[in-house]
Amino acid sequence: MSALRMGSVLATGLLLGCVAYWSWPARPAKAASLKPDGERHAAPDFVLKDADGKTVRLSDYKGKVVLLDFWATYCGPCKIEIPWFMDFERKHKDQGFSVLGVSMDDDGWDAVKPFVNDVGINYRVMVGNDSTAEMYGGIDALPTTFLIDRDGKIAAVHVGLTSKSEIENAIEQLLQKPAHPAGGSGRVSLPAELVGAR
């Protein structure tokens, strides 16, 4: 077989292999981004203030599925996702679901309050700080979205703009599972001074 023919056969084989991989029916569904139960770690608890000055603790959401969104007003991809999250809040809040938005704007409420009012965000928004970011692995890219299961464990992390259907599928899967009877919240409680609001 000539080198040219050999190359052609190899290239065809590679192409067919790629086609088979991408069209393989058993390829996992998008919502399979959820971690298996055994690989989930407790979501660190935090204490922050919302726009009304009320204290928000993640541990207050024990038994609920929580979408925790780190975002900022200067972040274009975050602004694509926020209306999706408002939609999720409307559709799923009665099933034990809540969205919590943690803004990482340097200018704090001066930047965040006008934006929240302009957009009419229907879920609780807080202003985060370095401690909050560090607790969640040192958030750098925005948006970063955590899905927290009813046991208070991180079931999925999405960095950057993702697809609405992927997140919603994951939320629906999490909502179908009751909290583990012996699991408690599983959340780590840190001293308030480490996680205090600005």
Next chain:
Amino acid sequence: MWAQGNQYLTAEASQKLVVKRGASAEAKIAVSVQPGFHVNSNTPSDPYLIPLKLTWAPGGALEAAGPPVFPKPQMEKYEFSDKPLSVFTGDFDLIAKLKAPAGASQGPGIMLGKLRYQACNNNSCFPPKTVEVRISYQIQ
């Protein structure tokens, strides 16, 4: 807030500036944005976006003779935006306008500035950061 961490932009004055006392001069600052990233221009298209901004530290012998000159921004469309955004990408130059006061001491020095920027790629944004800008000069 936030650790400075990775930088997505570099800024460097290309050559030593020689200025006579009482005169003005322009310093070219070469800026380079990492491939795949963009930074908002000095005149972003959305009030929530953070502009590219050059400021000078006080105390040097030189002083600003006017606002810096930015190139014409690019209007780029991204997956996350309905409208094109006013941005800078790749390599471009800023022109800093400086002057040496009539009573300035002769000799060498360094003008220190900060370039504040906020970068994004096609699906994520990153916290605002600053890079130091150093312009070496000689006052004659």
